[in-house]
Structures are given as structure tokens and as C-alpha cells.
Amino acid sequence: MSYRLYVRPIAPFPAPGAEPVEQLYNWALLDASGDSQAHGGGDTRDAIEQTLAQNDLEGVRLIGLIPGEDALFCVADIPAKQSRFIQQALPFAVEEQIAQDIESVHLAIGSHSAAGYRVAAIDHQQMGQWLRLFSDWESARLEAIYPDAALLPVTDGGWSICLDGDNVMLASDQGEWLSVQSRNLAMFAQTLAAPPSEDVVAEVPVTLFGTDAEFEHLQSDISVLKASPRLAVAEKTLELIPLELLAHAHHHHLCHPINLCQGTYSLKRESSGLFGVWKPLIAVASLWFVIQVAVEVGFGYYHTQQAEQARAQAMEIYRNAFPGDTRTHAGNVRRVVQGQLNQLQESGTDAGFIALMKYTGSEYSNLSGAGSVVFNSVNYSQSRGELVVDVRADSYDKLSALRTGLSGKGLEAQIGSVVNEPDGARGRLTVSGG
Known part of the structure; x- marks a missing residue:
């Protein structure tokens, strides 16, 4: 039977470069039907691995959940449909929505919506730390890393809000997620209830998850939510920790999160046990691969020559238009031109x-x-x-x-x-x- 282990680290988190020996986690183990088989809170990695070993579980798929504030939600309006062209255009499409050097940010692309491709952006250094934290567990293989708030079950046409101690997780039906301090919930609710002047005023459904104790603790802020004539608030009481709500929503496809393990951080799975069975086929495939590579090298050389000619022509045109610019070269001319075009736009950058x-x-x-x-x-x-x-x-x-x-x-x-x-x-x- 296939099992999924959902693991969510608890603050404080390990310092950069430090060994996460004492890191504590909330966790939940689900079977193939989505039923919870075990769960815990404030446990070490050794304790979780021991639980898997005691139940003779091997090959468990590990899902790592990181704080929602560590990853930024963006939208990339890219007309291309081929994956290669989408990946090439992705940094330029979201560069203006990110307030740091785009080269220092890891971008993970999700599903396509009417507004464009959903994108998660996270600092390279932070992503590397989270990947190390969830890798090389005994009896468990890392399958994906998600921002925790992105796993909230979707509320059609509105927002889902989960009370989580001192923080609040929020997610919209458009795929956006956000984590804020609980004391800012009322301020966010007032903004959510104020529609743009060009929109027709309509009721926004809001599903509020939390324990009885959290509902009582934040009663004043919840009252602000309910007092708004534009928000239709429905409360749903949680019997256990929020992680089990997130695990249930992900297993039953009630949310649309973006897996951060892409590109440089993609997970390479090995199946060494089947290597002997597939060895003859691998030999034939290798021979075909060598032949194909030789053909592709020939075409690659030809296209490289064509690309060099195109770059030379582009630089010639650019030098004619900007003869005093000596810093621009063929490698960055596209970005320079794009930046100059952006400066000519009448409206400022909309970071969202x-x-x-x-x-x-x-x-x-x-x-x-x-x-x-x-x-x-x-x-x-x-x-x-x-x-x-x-x-x-x-x-x-x-x-x-x-x-x-x-x-x-x-x-x-x-x-x-x-x-x-x-x-x-x-x-x-x-x-x-x-």
C-alpha cells in the first residue's frame, strides 16, 4: 500500500549551514485512501523515522511543507505553449513582480489560468536549505515541497482562511496564498471587503477553519469579518492540527499548489532494482541515443552559426540606435531593450x-x-x-x-x-x- 508522509517544520528553523538535528516537526501519515494512520506534533526526525520503521513501512512518499511567507505567488502571462519557450520567458514575465535580483530567485511554474501561468518564487538559498531539511530520510523519499498555505482547500469564488496559532494562512480560488500574523487578520479582512470601484459589489464567500480555542481567542477579529456586508463567512471547526486539513486537501485534490522541486531542485528517482530486467533495452536505447546525438550535434552547429549571425545583426541595429552605449553586448541586449521599453510605459510597475x-x-x-x-x-x-x-x-x-x-x-x-x-x-x- 502507498503511504504519504506530510511533514511541516516548527519554528525556530535551523540557521543557514547548520545541521537540523534538533528541528521539530508536525506530521501526518496518510494511506492510499487518504485516511490518517498516524500523526504527531513537536517530534524530531528520529522519532518520525522510528514510527515508520516500527510499522515496517518502506518507500513512503514525503511531502514537505514550508512557511507560506517564504514563497511569493506570481502570475506569468506567456503566450507560448511549448515548455522550453515558457521556461525561457518565465524570468522576464515575473521580474517586475519580485523585489530582488531575478537571478537569485528560484521560479517554479504551476497550472495555467485565465490570467496566465501560476508561479511560485523563492530565494535560492532558502530553497536549498529546505531541500536539505527534507532529503535523505530513512524509509521515506521526498516527492514534493509546497508552501503550506497553498494546500488550503479552495473556496469557490472566494477565500479560505485557517487560524494557525500566532499566524493565519489564507488562499484564494485563483491560487494565491498568503501567511500573516493573526493580529493583522481584521485589517486584511477590511481590504478584502472593499471592492475596486470598477467592480460590481458582490458577496465574497470566506471559509474560516480553526479550533474552538482559536475561534474564542480571535473572536474580535472574526466579528470584523462577519460584520462586513460583502463577506459571507462560514466557520468550520478543526478537531486536530491544521496540518491534517492541509494533507486531506492535497490528497483529495481540493487545492492546486505549486511544487517547488523543479528545475535545479527537481527530484531524480532511481529504480535500481529493475535495472537488470531493462538492461537489453537500455543498451539499444543507448545506441540510438548516440546516433541521435551525432545528428543533433550537426544541426546544433548549423543553428549556432545562424544564431551568431542573428546576434551580430541585432547588435549592429542596436549600435546604430545607441552608439554611445558600450556596456551592452549580445548576451544582455534583450534585457536592456526590455528595460528601456518598460521605462517608457505610462503606468508604473504593478507588483500586485x-x-x-x-x-x-x-x-x-x-x-x-x-x-x-x-x-x-x-x-x-x-x-x-x-x-x-x-x-x-x-x-x-x-x-x-x-x-x-x-x-x-x-x-x-x-x-x-x-x-x-x-x-x-x-x-x-x-x-x-x-
């Missing part, structure tokens, strides 16, 4: 509501004395790609520090309509994609 909220919330959390800074209201303009926050602080220095932090992430941040008051200052923070 989810991305702008994530970076604004992150800088707010990192702000020294964040308790003295209050967000009175949050508005988002899809047409302008701007997040506007009415913010109040005990000093203008706090407002300036928040703006400086966002600018340091590569975003465009401005503070306007500043009013100095006896007990502090208030103003309007405008954030866009830069």
Missing part, C-alpha cells in the same frame, strides 16, 4: 496586491517599536498598481523608517499629507512596484 501587502507587513513587523505605528485604513488601486495606507505613528521618524525599509526592497514608497499632532504624526503611505 498580495506582494505589496506582504512587503508592507514585513517592514511593519521589523520596525522598532511597531506597536506605536497604527494602520487606520488600507486601499489598493488595481489600475494604478498602488497600495495606499493611512498610517499614524508617535513620531515622523517611524513613518520615514517604514518608507526607507520599503525603498530598500526595491519598491516605490512615498509619504504624503503628513500632519504633525501633539502626540505624533499621521500621513498617507503610497507603495507601488518601483
Whole structure:
């Protein structure tokens, strides 16, 4: 029987380069029908592996879940259909939605929607750490790594929200996911309930998962959700840990997450036990491969010559248009031209509501004395790609520090309509994609 082991590490996480010996995990073991056979919370890797060994389980498929805030959701509008061309165009399609060097980011592509391809972006260093954490387990083979919030069961036409201790996981039916601190749930709900001016006001269904204790603890924030005339909130009580909800939704295909194990981090499975049976066929295939490679090398040489001629012609055209540019070469001319075209566009870069909220919330959390800074209201303009926050602080220095932090992430941040008051200052923070 086939088993799946869902593993979700618990903070604190190991430092970069450190051995994760003492790392603790929440975990759930599901059989082929999706029934839970075992589960645990706050266990070490050795304890989980011992449970598998005691039950004589081999070849268990391991699903690793990482914090949703470590991976950013993007959308890539790529007209191509062939995988090779999609992969080539992917960095250019999402570069403006990511506030760091695209070369330092790992991109994983998901299913296609009406808006384009769903994409998950994660820092290369972080992805390498998570891959090492979930690799080489006894009796279990790593199958996939997902952002945890992306495994929430989809609510058609709306959002799914799961209370998870000090954090809240959110996911939309469009494939977006987000993890925020529970204290920011009410602020996010107010923004979710405020539709763009060009939309017809309609009721948004929201499914809220949590234990009885969490519902009681966040009663005031939940009341804000229910008080909105635009949100139809349905509560669903969890008897166990949120991980089992995520495992159930993934096993029964109630969600559409993006597997981060792609490209450089793809998982190579071996089947050495069957090697002897397939050895003759492998020999024939190897001979065919050698012949095919020789043919492809010939075609490759021909196309290389054609490509060199095309690059030379492109550079000649570029030099005629920009004779003073000596830094551009054939390897980066496409990106340079694309950047120049972007600068000519009338509208600024639209990093998207989810991305702008994530970076604004992150800088707010990192702000020294964040308790003295209050967000009175949050508005988002899809047409302008701007997040506007009415913010109040005990000093203008706090407002300036928040703006400086966002600018340091590569975003465009401005503070306007500043009013100095006896007990502090208030103003309007405008954030866009830069």
C-alpha cells in the first residue's frame, strides 16, 4: 500500500549551514485512501523515522511543507505553449513582480489560468536549505515541497482562511496564498471587503477553519469579518492540527499548489532494482541515443552559426540606435531593450496586491517599536498598481523608517499629507512596484 508522509517544520528553523538535528516537526501519515494512520506534533526526525520503521513501512512518499511567507505567488502571462519557450520567458514575465535580483530567485511554474501561468518564487538559498531539511530520510523519499498555505482547500469564488496559532494562512480560488500574523487578520479582512470601484459589489464567500480555542481567542477579529456586508463567512471547526486539513486537501485534490522541486531542485528517482530486467533495452536505447546525438550535434552547429549571425545583426541595429552605449553586448541586449521599453510605459510597475501587502507587513513587523505605528485604513488601486495606507505613528521618524525599509526592497514608497499632532504624526503611505 502507498503511504504519504506530510511533514511541516516548527519554528525556530535551523540557521543557514547548520545541521537540523534538533528541528521539530508536525506530521501526518496518510494511506492510499487518504485516511490518517498516524500523526504527531513537536517530534524530531528520529522519532518520525522510528514510527515508520516500527510499522515496517518502506518507500513512503514525503511531502514537505514550508512557511507560506517564504514563497511569493506570481502570475506569468506567456503566450507560448511549448515548455522550453515558457521556461525561457518565465524570468522576464515575473521580474517586475519580485523585489530582488531575478537571478537569485528560484521560479517554479504551476497550472495555467485565465490570467496566465501560476508561479511560485523563492530565494535560492532558502530553497536549498529546505531541500536539505527534507532529503535523505530513512524509509521515506521526498516527492514534493509546497508552501503550506497553498494546500488550503479552495473556496469557490472566494477565500479560505485557517487560524494557525500566532499566524493565519489564507488562499484564494485563483491560487494565491498568503501567511500573516493573526493580529493583522481584521485589517486584511477590511481590504478584502472593499471592492475596486470598477467592480460590481458582490458577496465574497470566506471559509474560516480553526479550533474552538482559536475561534474564542480571535473572536474580535472574526466579528470584523462577519460584520462586513460583502463577506459571507462560514466557520468550520478543526478537531486536530491544521496540518491534517492541509494533507486531506492535497490528497483529495481540493487545492492546486505549486511544487517547488523543479528545475535545479527537481527530484531524480532511481529504480535500481529493475535495472537488470531493462538492461537489453537500455543498451539499444543507448545506441540510438548516440546516433541521435551525432545528428543533433550537426544541426546544433548549423543553428549556432545562424544564431551568431542573428546576434551580430541585432547588435549592429542596436549600435546604430545607441552608439554611445558600450556596456551592452549580445548576451544582455534583450534585457536592456526590455528595460528601456518598460521605462517608457505610462503606468508604473504593478507588483500586485498580495506582494505589496506582504512587503508592507514585513517592514511593519521589523520596525522598532511597531506597536506605536497604527494602520487606520488600507486601499489598493488595481489600475494604478498602488497600495495606499493611512498610517499614524508617535513620531515622523517611524513613518520615514517604514518608507526607507520599503525603498530598500526595491519598491516605490512615498509619504504624503503628513500632519504633525501633539502626540505624533499621521500621513498617507503610497507603495507601488518601483
